[in-house]
Amino acid sequence: MKDTEVKDYCCIHGFVDTIVDKILDHVNDDSYSIDIIANGDLTEDLIRCLMAIETDDDGFMFNMQDVDYNGLEYNGEYVLTINNDFELWCEPAYRDNEYGTGYIYTESDDCFVYEDSNREIMDKIESGNVTIFGFKGDNEFEN
Numbered sequence: 039m040k041d042t043e044v045k046d047y048c049c050i051h052g053f054v055d056t057i058v059d060k061i062l063d064h065v066n067d068d069s070y071s072i073d074i075i076a077n078g079d080l081t082e083d084l085i086r087c088l089m090a091i092e093t094d095d096d097g098f099m100f101n102m103q104d105v106d107y108n109g110l111e112y113n114g115e116y117v118l119t120i121n122n123d124f125e126l127w128c129e130p131a132y133r134d135n136e137y138g139t140g141y142i143y144t145e146s147d148d149c150f151v152y153e154d155s156n157r158e159i160m161d162k163i164e165s166g167n168v169t170i171f172g173f174k175g176d177n178e179f180e181n
Contacts, residue, residue, distance in 0.1 A: 076152035
């Protein structure tokens with residue numbers, strides 16, 4: 039049984055701070071990953087925020103490994119995966135192709151599911167800790 043909690047964050051920056059803290063807490067582990075399941079607009083904003091985080095040596099903290107972003111053609115959720123090697127991966131959460139139709143399985147140490155996501159995806163999550171999240175107030179993630 040998944041350990042599930044519901045949490046509201048002040049804004050996208052407060053949420054990103056939580057994600058970065060979790061990654062930094064596990065930087066010396068053999069492996070650790072976080073999946074964030076969210077709509078396209080929020081996923082895009084999260085990628086922008088994460089990719090803009092600078093390090094002390096004038097570099098950037100995260101590295102984009104792979105993006106399978108279908109833009110206007112796809113109106114569903116995405117899975118944004120972040121690992122403790124500071125790599126980001128992004129792909130649609132729902133597939134309709136020669137390999138099958140439906141939500142893909144996700145496996146991570148911590149999983150965050152945006153509150154407007156289709157609840158069917160909950161059955162496809164393999165994670166010890168699942169957080170259903172939102173933001174206080176309307177459209178705070180756009181600021």
